[in-house]
Amino acid sequence: MPAGAGMPAGPGVPRGPEVPGGPGVPGGPGFAPGSGDAPGAGAGAGAGAGAGAGAGAGARGPRGSSGSRVLNRNTVGVAAAIALVAGYLGVAAVAHLSPFPAKTPPPLSQSQVSSPPASTNSSAASSPAASADPSPPSPVDILMTKIPAAIRNQDNQHACLNNGTEFGATAVSQCQHLQDIAPQVIIYHLYPSRTALASGLSALLKKANFRKIRACTDSAGSFTDFLVNCQSDFTIKTLGLTGSISEYTNGSQAIIVSTANDQHVMAVLLGTNAGDLLAYWNKQEWVVTS
Numbered sequence: 001m002p003a004g005a006g007m008p009a010g011p012g013v014p015r016g017p018e019v020p021g022g023p024g025v026p027g028g029p030g031f032a033p034g035s036g037d038a039p040g041a042g043a044g045a046g047a048g049a050g051a052g053a054g055a056g057a058g059a060r061g062p063r064g065s066s067g068s069r070v071l072n073r074n075t076v077g078v079a080a081a082i083a084l085v086a087g088y089l090g091v092a093a094v095a096h097l098s099p100f101p102a103k104t105p106p107p108l109s110q111s112q113v114s115s116p117p118a119s120t121n122s123s124a125a126s127s128p129a130a131s132a133d134p135s136p137p138s139p140v141d142i143l144m145t146k147i148p149a150a151i152r153n154q155d156n157q158h159a160c161l162n163n164g165t166e167f168g169a170t171a172v173s174q175c176q177h178l179q180d181i182a183p184q185v186i187i188y189h190l191y192p193s194r195t196a197l198a199s200g201l202s203a204l205l206k207k208a209n210f211r212k213i214r215a216c217t218d219s220a221g222s223f224t225d226f227l228v229n230c231q232s233d234f235t236i237k238t239l240g241l242t243g244s245i246s247e248y249t250n251g252s253q254a255i256i257v258s259t260a261n262d263q264h265v266m267a268v269l270l271g272t273n274a275g276d277l278l279a280y281w282n283k284q285e286w287v288v289t290s
């Protein structure tokens with residue numbers, strides 16, 4: 001086809017130097033310059049301007065169209081993803097479920113399950129021992145408080161030994177190998193009451209085959225002589241001490257059995273010298289009176 005035959009050059013678009021052909025859009029190899037098949041090409045002066053303008057506009061046109069299509073596809077994808085997440089959250093809320101799986105905590109160890117936390121409060125640790133009531137004294141402990149220290153402390157405090165519960169006593173202590181006093185042995189008996197004390201005295205004298213034949217005092221009411229098989233009650237106002245005294249022998253030893261009513265104590269004093277034994281008893285140093 002001859003140049004310009006298909007599309008005559010328009011007289012209204014002169015070929016001007018100010019609108020050169022765009023170098024960024026060269027003519028394709030399949031189209032010869034001036035060919036009628038080139039898009040927007042025209043013969044004469046309008047062909048150059050038409051080709052330049054058409055090439056510039058044509059280059060931007062397709063790019064704008066492709067970007068719009070990509071943007072539209074991205075927008076549709078984001079919207080679809082938002083709708084999907086919103087739907088999943090809605091279903092999870094209706095079903096009262098967490099939309100995302102919760103992490104399962106690790107199982108507790110045996111020590112964590114069964115062991116309480118250690119306390120750092122020192123007063124709490126020590127308070128049970130501090131607040132605990134002291135144990136009540138034993139009958140032997142009580143009896144020891146009735147024995148004078150001059151007797152109890154002899155032989156490095158080993159003179160008085162626990163000797164059971166003879167004659168109904170709650171505690172018995174035998175103090176032996178005594179020094180610097182008339183009796184070599186004193187046996188102490190503790191009772192819970194005066195009635196029990198009287199019963200214990202009767203049982204002891206019965207076992208000793210004691211038989212009262214006289215009182216132990218003289219005409220003035222004093223205990224001046226050791227009298228075999230005598231028995232009397234006594235009252236010592238200065239000491240607030242009341243009780244009884246019985247005197248007898250076992251063949252080789254003089255024996256005085258005396259009671260202290262308020263102390264609930266019975267004491268058996270044994271010595272080799274009867275007169276010294278009675279003189280010691282008269283001083284009332286054989287029992288604690290206060």
